[in-house]
Amino acid sequence: MNTLKRSDISIGMVLLKLRTVIALVFLTVIFTILLQTGRGINFLHPLNLITIAKHVAITGILAIGMTFVIITGGIDLSVGSIVGLTGMIAGGLIHEGLVLNVFGITIYFHVLVIMLICLILGTLLGTVNGLLITKLNVAPFIGTLGIMYIARGFANIRSGGATFPNLQGKAELGNTGFPILGAGRILGLPLSIWIMIVLLGITLYVSKKTPLGRHIYAIGGNRRAAELSGVQVGRTTTLVYMFSGFCSAIVGLIIASQLVAAHPATGESYEMNAIAAAVLGGTSLSGGIGTVGGTIVGAFVIGVLSDGLVMLGVSQFWQNVIKGFVIIAAVVFDQMQQKMNARSTEVKDKKSRKEDVA
Amino acid sequence: MEEKKEAEKEVLLRAENIRKVYPGTTALKGVDFNVYKGKVNVLVGENGAGKSTLMKILSGVETPTSGKIILGGQEFTHFTPKTATEQGIGIIYQELNLFPNMNVAENIFLGKEIESKPGWIDHKQQEDKARELLMKLEQDIDPKVLVQSLKVGQQQIVEIAKALSEDVSILIMDEPTSALSKTEVDVLFQIIDELKSNGVSIIYISHRLEELIQIGDFITVLRDGALITEKPMEEVNLQWIVSSMVGGDSSKIFHSGQRSIGEAVLKVEDLFLQGSAEEPLLDGVSLELNRGEVLGIYGLLGAGRSELLESVMGIHENAGGRIFLDDEELGEPDIKDRIKKGIALVPEDRQREGLVQTMSVSHNMTLAGLWRIVQSKFHIGSRKESENVNSMFQGMSIKAAGPEVLITSLSGGNQQKVVFGKSLLTNPKVLLLDEPTRGIDVGAKGEIFNIMNDLAEKGLGIILVTSELKEIMAICDRVIVLSKGKVTGEFSKSEIDEDALVNASAIGHMTTSQRTVREQV
Numbered sequence: 001m002n003t004l005k006r007s008d009i010s011i012g013m014v015l016l017k018l019r020t021v022i023a024l025v026f027l028t029v030i031f032t033i034l035l036q037t038g039r040g041i042n043f044l045h046p047l048n049l050i051t052i053a054k055h056v057a058i059t060g061i062l063a064i065g066m067t068f069v070i071i072t073g074g075i076d077l078s079v080g081s082i083v084g085l086t087g088m089i090a091g092g093l094i095h096e097g098l099v100l101n102v103f104g105i106t107i108y109f110h111v112l113v114i115m116l117i118c119l120i121l122g123t124l125l126g127t128v129n130g131l132l133i134t135k136l137n138v139a140p141f142i143g144t145l146g147i148m149y150i151a152r153g154f155a156n157i158r159s160g161g162a163t164f165p166n167l168q169g170k171a172e173l174g175n176t177g178f179p180i181l182g183a184g185r186i187l188g189l190p191l192s193i194w195i196m197i198v199l200l201g202i203t204l205y206v207s208k209k210t211p212l213g214r215h216i217y218a219i220g221g222n223r224r225a226a227e228l229s230g231v232q233v234g235r236t237t238t239l240v241y242m243f244s245g246f247c248s249a250i251v252g253l254i255i256a257s258q259l260v261a262a263h264p265a266t267g268e269s270y271e272m273n274a275i276a277a278a279v280l281g282g283t284s285l286s287g288g289i290g291t292v293g294g295t296i297v298g299a300f301v302i303g304v305l306s307d308g309l310v311m312l313g314v315s316q317f318w319q320n321v322i323k324g325f326v327i328i329a330a331v332v333f334d335q336m337q338q339k340m341n342a343r344s345t346e347v348k349d350k351k352s353r354k355e356d357v358a
Numbered sequence: 359m360e361e362k363k364e365a366e367k368e369v370l371l372r373a374e375n376i377r378k379v380y381p382g383t384t385a386l387k388g389v390d391f392n393v394y395k396g397k398v399n400v401l402v403g404e405n406g407a408g409k410s411t412l413m414k415i416l417s418g419v420e421t422p423t424s425g426k427i428i429l430g431g432q433e434f435t436h437f438t439p440k441t442a443t444e445q446g447i448g449i450i451y452q453e454l455n456l457f458p459n460m461n462v463a464e465n466i467f468l469g470k471e472i473e474s475k476p477g478w479i480d481h482k483q484q485e486d487k488a489r490e491l492l493m494k495l496e497q498d499i500d501p502k503v504l505v506q507s508l509k510v511g512q513q514q515i516v517e518i519a520k521a522l523s524e525d526v527s528i529l530i531m532d533e534p535t536s537a538l539s540k541t542e543v544d545v546l547f548q549i550i551d552e553l554k555s556n557g558v559s560i561i562y563i564s565h566r567l568e569e570l571i572q573i574g575d576f577i578t579v580l581r582d583g584a585l586i587t588e589k590p591m592e593e594v595n596l597q598w599i600v601s602s603m604v605g606g607d608s609s610k611i612f613h614s615g616q617r618s619i620g621e622a623v624l625k626v627e628d629l630f631l632q633g634s635a636e637e638p639l640l641d642g643v644s645l646e647l648n649r650g651e652v653l654g655i656y657g658l659l660g661a662g663r664s665e666l667l668e669s670v671m672g673i674h675e676n677a678g679g680r681i682f683l684d685d686e687e688l689g690e691p692d693i694k695d696r697i698k699k700g701i702a703l704v705p706e707d708r709q710r711e712g713l714v715q716t717m718s719v720s721h722n723m724t725l726a727g728l729w730r731i732v733q734s735k736f737h738i739g740s741r742k743e744s745e746n747v748n749s750m751f752q753g754m755s756i757k758a759a760g761p762e763v764l765i766t767s768l769s770g771g772n773q774q775k776v777v778f779g780k781s782l783l784t785n786p787k788v789l790l791l792d793e794p795t796r797g798i799d800v801g802a803k804g805e806i807f808n809i810m811n812d813l814a815e816k817g818l819g820i821i822l823v824t825s826e827l828k829e830i831m832a833i834c835d836r837v838i839v840l841s842k843g844k845v846t847g848e849f850s851k852s853e854i855d856e857d858a859l860v861n862a863s864a865i866g867h868m869t870t871s872q873r874t875v876r877e878q879v
Contacts, residue, residue, distance in 0.1 A: 210736045211728040218725055221716035228673065228703060228711050229726035229780065230694035288716030 031308035056303035057192040063277035065247030073287025074140035081151035083267030086252030091164030091262025126245020130238030182258030220287030376425035403580035417449040418442035446527035458506035463488035620649030629679035641843040654834030662843040702781035706792035712777040720761035727783035750779035771802020
């Protein structure tokens with residue numbers, strides 16, 4: 001009997017909830033029309049879409065890690081620098097090997113070992129972030145800002161600011177194969193996209209169907225209540241930062257492999273893209289709310305927007321301006337949704353009170 | 359004679375038919391309230407009776423849903439903090455509202471700074487005036503000292519000075535003595551007398567009933583958001599106040615029969631907990647709880663009741679003493695471990711400690727007991743989860759659109775039932791309840807009590823902390839009284855008696871002078 005009234009509210013609610021998807025569709029349609037009519041380019045050509053998705057994967061993988069961090073009510077500013085540092089470490093190990101002066105020898109590792117080392121390094125840096133925040137009570141913003149500078153510093157120190165080029169490796173050293181990560185394809189899709197898909201699948205499952213996922217949401221929603229419900233807040237929070245560091249290392253490896261070179265400035269301001277994607281996807285910076293699915297849609301919005309603007313010939317500077325407006329619009333819509341939620345709650349509440357009285 | 363009495367009863371402010379509806383609960387149900395000029399108007403009622411809400415309306419912090427306020431012949435639908443101040447209404451809140459990082463003078467003149475020229479604070483003049491005010495209150499507090507370095511009692515005095523720094527005709531004091539020592543209370547009463555003789559009307563709220571009789575001129579009783587009665591103080595006594603606050607003998611409703619009480623399930627030995635203060639929060643508390651028993655813990659604010667429950671739950675890592683559950687000693691404080699072993703807590707502050715506001719009803723309910731519904735160690739089975747949640751929905755008749763709605767869409771009482779459900783889904787042997795009926799409707803209170811009864815019958819050991827005597831009398835098989843972190847009394851069901859409980863809860867609350875006299879003896 002109440003369904004009519006409720007549906008009034010929920011149409012608006014559904015539209016608001018799907019706003020990122022709608023924005024994505026809208027942008028795609030606009031760019032398709034503008035590019036077709038203006039420049040005769042088919043925006044929807046599969047090759048073009050794959051290129052966009054490849055770009056999206058970079059932001060998307062970082063943003064998946066970032067989403068969990070933000071859901072716990074934190075922030076991770078160090079991801080871009082970890083991308084840079086892990087890329088440099090991989091590049092250095094392939095290019096120069098590990099020089100042990102004491103023994104006068106140089107060790108060249110297999111690329112898989114090098115990748116493993118980089119993933120461990122990224123995870124370790126995430127661990128440091130987590131411990132700073134949970135054990136030493138450093139504010140997430142400050143702790144990860146510190147690690148951001150430290151990691152970037154070491155990325156530069158590793159090579160004195162120079163680029164490690166030619167990471168194909170040498171057959172005689174047994175360290176070839178690194179570019180496969182960036183150039184390899186399965187079923188026509190680049191590996192980076194597959195990695196994003198796999199990560200998305202795993203994190204969707206973890207967030208929806210495991211106690212760990214519930215605990216992450218609970219910590220962001222009400223840390224104290226979570227603690228009293230037996231959630232190990234410190235351990236879980238640290239784990240989330242570890243995962244973000246791990247994701248950053250993956251991206252560091254992907255980029256170095258795609259470019260077949262490692263440059264110390266790689267990944268600068270990537271943390272902002274990751275945060276923007278999460279926020280566009282509906283993640284609330286106050287914690288407790290957000291989904292990795294939404295975040296990936298958000299990453300696609302950013303990806304389609306920047307690639308579309310590039311193809312239209314819009315300057316880099318204007319791209320930034322437009323991106324800024326889109327992010328602000330997303331947050332404004334977010335506020336609207338919360339207000340609408342509150343209103344529908346009130347309506348329900350009044351209704352239930354009437355029922356109580358009756 | 360008659361005429362004189364009439365003249366004495368000049369109503370300065372009259373609140374008429376005030377209603378205040380919050381999402382989920384009606385705090386005030388059409389209350390009338392008179393403030394007599396130059397008198398101490400006492401307002402009493404149990405927790406959640408609506409006293410604080412009414413005062414917030416008079417001071418303009420809250421807007422009434424309906425009703426009107428008549429002050430000096432003028433009629434208002436509501437006040438804002440600004441208009442209330444302009445009308446000469448000052449308030450001293452129950453919780454201290456001072457800024458600890460600012461000094462005394464800055465706090466007193468916050469928002470009404472004295473300026474030497476526009477934009478520049480005249481610190482000298484503020485400090486002089488502050489000193490003057492504090493002198494009037496017979497307190498030697500330096501206006502330049504930071505508030506955080508003052509004792510709580512002194513901070514309360516600063517609050518009063520702040521209220522008096524304005525030209526007040528009505529001064530609201532919400533539990534002004536809860537943090538004061540006896541001597542400080544005496545000073546406060548002198549100040550009140552002085553204010554009265556200057557024609558200031560006082561609205562006085564306190565749980566300390568003896569105080570009310572001593573200082574009050576008129577008394578208004580609220581119960582569950584409704585006005586019960588208003589009388590001159592000389593016509594009433596302590597007994598009358600208690601019975602009109604509590605309301606009849608509703609105490610027999612919940613639990614009349616004898617419960618079948620089993621063997622001991624929880625043993626606490628020599629619990630000790632040091633807080634930031636010099637005196638420990640818990641000082642050698644020992645107790646035993648049996649299966650199927652409801653053990654009440656009574657005590658004044660700061661007696662260590664919540665700390666006792668929290669220590670048993672493993673929240674305080676520095677708690678000393680030994681705790682046994684089914685004769686097995688519990689190890690280091692670890693909340694997760696103790697939940698798994700069978701202890702569950704329904705915390706005092708539902709919003710801050712009980713609920714995750716961003717989650718659904720169902721997710722809130724299973725949060726503490728996820729380990730019981732996981733399959734192959736990490737997978738949350740949907741069917742198992744919804745079975746669990748549904749059993750609680752039915753068992754406690756929770757009113758909600760469904761288990762998937764946001765927890766914040768429920769009324770206070772239903773939210774509390776969800777917190778109960780969360781605890782029960784951990785399959786506890788011992789249930790710790792900290793003020794479980796705070797801030798919920800009467801109807802929901804009754805339901806919560808029925809749930810407690812059922813659980814006790816099923817053999818759970820329950821510890822109930824409450825500051826409402828009615829609840830203690832209604833449901834407890836045994837009561838332990840705490841005062842200043844020590845056990846000061848234990849009463850079996852037949853011995854439970856209001857006076858005895860209140861007296862036991864006051865042990866240790868004597869003034870320094872009394873204490874020195876005693877020590878000399």
